[in-house]
Amino acid sequence: MVYIITGEINSGKTTRLLSIYNEKQEGDGFVTLKVYSHGKYIGQKIRRLSTGEETYLSMVRDIPKDWDEKCRYDDYSFSQSGINLAQKTADDIIKRGINPAFVDEIGPLDLQGKGFYDVFSLLLSECRDIYFTVRITSLNDVIEKFSIKDCVIRGITGQRSCD
Secondary structure, three states: OEEEEEEOOOOOHHHHHHHHHHHHOOOEEEEEEEEEEOOEEEEEEEEEOOOOOEEEEEEEOOOOOOOOEEEEEOOEEEEHHHHHHHHHHHHHHHHHOOOOEEEEEEOHHHHOOOOOHHHHHHHHHHOOOEEEEEEHHHHHHHHHHOOOOOEEEEEOOEEEEOO
């Protein structure tokens, strides 16, 4: 079954995903966490849930010279090392038959076939249960792009099915 956690920007989607992971005490996946420097938002880190391993996923505007850019979206630069951590996590989930999988977050970059597109597609095809977050503004496009048929949509304020 596919469980979608949706809401507006900064509405608590990642917190909800972490809460479900902690309640279940099983599965694996990753979350993306905002990073601030001197009170200013500078990007995101990706953290594997089971191990706590993390690395930078994205930076906004002031990109370091030694940055390992994989792709760009608007003001964001996404790192190869961040995408690699997501791929490594997905590979381990599939190889070990771990259930459920957790993915934070699918959005416009992935809809372009970049970012977590390959990782998410693989997990959707191989995992029995998957929980993922998506902004409400991208929800319908993500459902269509990834041909998600059987799912439960958990908004920050309620729940419904895909149909």
